[in-house]
Amino acid sequence: MVSLAAVVGGVVAFGQNAAPAGAAAAATPAAELRVFDPSLIDKTVDPCENFYRFSCNGWFKRNPLPADETHYGRETELYELNRLRLRQILEDASTAFATRSANEQKIGDEYASCMDTATVNKLGLTPLQAELERIAALTSAADLPALLAQLHTIGVNAFFGMGSNQDYADSNSVISYYNAGGLGLPERDYYTRTDAKSVEQRKQYLDHVHKMFALAGEPDAQAARDAETVMAIETRLAKASLTITERRDPQNLNHPTDVANFSKELPHFSLADYVGAAHAPAAGKVNDAEPKFFAEFNSLVTDTPIGQIRTYLRWHLLHTYAGTGLPESFDQETWNFYAHTLNGAEKQQERWKRCSSRVDRELGEALGQVYVAKYFPPAEKQRALEMALAVEQAMDRDIDSLDWMSAATKLRAKEKLHAVMNKVGYPDKWRDYSTLAIERGDSLGNEMRAHAFEFARDLAKIGKPVDKNEWEMTAPTVNAYYDPQMNNVNFPAGIMQSPFFSGKEDDAANYGDMGAVVGHELTHGFDDEGRQFDKDGNLRNWWTKEDEQGFNDRAECMVKQYDAIEAVPGVHLNGKLTLGENLADLGGLRLAWLAWLDKAEAAHVDLRAATDGYTLDQRFWIAYAQGWCTQTRPEQLRTQAQTDPHSPEEYRTNSVLTDLPEFAKSFNCKKTAAMVAPRPCRVW
Numbered sequence: 001m002v003s004l005a006a007v008v009g010g011v012v013a014f015g016q017n018a019a020p021a022g023a024a025a026a027a028t029p030a031a032e033l034r035v036f037d038p039s040l041i042d043k044t045v046d047p048c049e050n051f052y053r054f055s056c057n058g059w060f061k062r063n064p065l066p067a068d069e070t071h072y073g074r075e076t077e078l079y080e081l082n083r084l085r086l087r088q089i090l091e092d093a094s095t096a097f098a099t100r101s102a103n104e105q106k107i108g109d110e111y112a113s114c115m116d117t118a119t120v121n122k123l124g125l126t127p128l129q130a131e132l133e134r135i136a137a138l139t140s141a142a143d144l145p146a147l148l149a150q151l152h153t154i155g156v157n158a159f160f161g162m163g164s165n166q167d168y169a170d171s172n173s174v175i176s177y178y179n180a181g182g183l184g185l186p187e188r189d190y191y192t193r194t195d196a197k198s199v200e201q202r203k204q205y206l207d208h209v210h211k212m213f214a215l216a217g218e219p220d221a222q223a224a225r226d227a228e229t230v231m232a233i234e235t236r237l238a239k240a241s242l243t244i245t246e247r248r249d250p251q252n253l254n255h256p257t258d259v260a261n262f263s264k265e266l267p268h269f270s271l272a273d274y275v276g277a278a279h280a281p282a283a284g285k286v287n288d289a290e291p292k293f294f295a296e297f298n299s300l301v302t303d304t305p306i307g308q309i310r311t312y313l314r315w316h317l318l319h320t321y322a323g324t325g326l327p328e329s330f331d332q333e334t335w336n337f338y339a340h341t342l343n344g345a346e347k348q349q350e351r352w353k354r355c356s357s358r359v360d361r362e363l364g365e366a367l368g369q370v371y372v373a374k375y376f377p378p379a380e381k382q383r384a385l386e387m388a389l390a391v392e393q394a395m396d397r398d399i400d401s402l403d404w405m406s407a408a409t410k411l412r413a414k415e416k417l418h419a420v421m422n423k424v425g426y427p428d429k430w431r432d433y434s435t436l437a438i439e440r441g442d443s444l445g446n447e448m449r450a451h452a453f454e455f456a457r458d459l460a461k462i463g464k465p466v467d468k469n470e471w472e473m474t475a476p477t478v479n480a481y482y483d484p485q486m487n488n489v490n491f492p493a494g495i496m497q498s499p500f501f502s503g504k505e506d507d508a509a510n511y512g513d514m515g516a517v518v519g520h521e522l523t524h525g526f527d528d529e530g531r532q533f534d535k536d537g538n539l540r541n542w543w544t545k546e547d548e549q550g551f552n553d554r555a556e557c558m559v560k561q562y563d564a565i566e567a568v569p570g571v572h573l574n575g576k577l578t579l580g581e582n583l584a585d586l587g588g589l590r591l592a593w594l595a596w597l598d599k600a601e602a603a604h605v606d607l608r609a610a611t612d613g614y615t616l617d618q619r620f621w622i623a624y625a626q627g628w629c630t631q632t633r634p635e636q637l638r639t640q641a642q643t644d645p646h647s648p649e650e651y652r653t654n655s656v657l658t659d660l661p662e663f664a665k666s667f668n669c670k671k672t673a674a675m676v677a678p679r680p681c682r683v684w
């Protein structure tokens, strides 16, 4: 699962985006997913020694990792069930010619085009011909701005990214945002690390780019040279880019200027030509997120031979469309490097899975509309909102109990807490796709038009009032997020189901699992990143110096705790990169526990009453752990440790629980047990 794409603004996702699921799960639709499932428990494991294994071993035995998966967990089970539903919707929409709505025509024909490999293979590179010719015609750096604008319009991530974002200083206004970009490897450190594995990965990447050029018809020797060119340019861009850890601090990305002044920073690249061709505002406020990167880009444009720039652009065009848009040879080669070599997958996913996911990406709110009408009853929304409110109230009281925070900062924290907007299920108003033309038999053309539609939609927000009802995730998504500039929490319909949430199960199970998700997102408003934004979403310090120090001291405990974890031999977790997620995991689970205790006490429930052999409080913790049962390939675990702000699931379970004395009490764990930290960390 990939972390949420680096959309400008950077919302904080609960998990990685759900990984594509496997054939095994498709064959057995997950009809009996349960939030608390006693049959998954392994009684031979001491819960005080390894609670994750104790809670999940039964699931591991029942769910061997499918060959086409690199990461397969309980959320993938649900994702898989959802994808089967989407497939049905899409197949219906692709054949119901007489009765389908305008949106159903789009999703149905987009799916059918994507599935039509015969046509895709027959067309070859023809649908990209016009773009390839545009690149071939570039003979002077002076013409680069207009060409790059065209490539950005169709989603090609060459050199940098441009879009809209809320102003960090004024969350009510939307401005232009220029972001570092232009890399083909997962992130910048892949170009600079010197260990043997990283050196090998760069060789494999070179080989991949070489093969892609060869597939596009270049003679072998030229393809090899061109791959070297791509690597040289990307390495230069990478070295000038911030690390992913540095990018977590919004202060590092906040460099407000305006179009006129930004264009002075780019004497070798006509910003006027670029914004003209991109149909972006020619004046007004701009955020230059990474000035050092743009300075390097400006030099690169003038000191790199134009032929090399053409090569670099050609690579990124092929790379962007090599999924389901180009012939299977390109698709296979791209899978081979990104899924097999980097992440260990043994088999490519069936095409219908990738096409369903593609329609969800491109036309998510057209597909989501049909999905929620069928699978998301209004009562679910009400229950989720009640839970969000209960967790919010628990946090209110929790803030009162903090011994390290002053009364003044507590007051601000509570103001922010109560300003958080809870969004559940799907948008109040669905996106209008009427200007996006989807044609049967034109897979790549559809993809290109979908990118252009999204690019224009995003740019159109600049200078207009902020739309707080907009969603960054589609309704069927099995995930959730907090948006610091909106100060809202978002729970798509997709995650509000078993095994995370069920109307058939008790509060202990639902609060242990979905309650912790709700608490996690809420805590993001107060993690190392989120706490820098005020209740209105402005990047503005509302902390006293002492309280800030108190927060940082406590957060440091978490950084050390996770730095010490070796995910795969030789690769440790990055405590600073994962700090926000780890804070949200720990704070969120604590809040869910407090909210559940309140609810149980109000109902005079006996916490020590047992069902299925476990007391209610034990069921709460087991439900939490069982939400995380996941199998991961070692290659993927390495990628995750090096790129993902989320810790691997085993630590999202065990490390979090070692910090909670309430957990140890529920299972009567001794002070010396592995599941009890000698000095537990606590921030929230």
Ligand SMILES: [Zn+2]
Pocket (backbone or CB within 6 Å): 012, 013, 014, 015, 520, 524, 581, 584
């Ligand atoms: Zn999160």
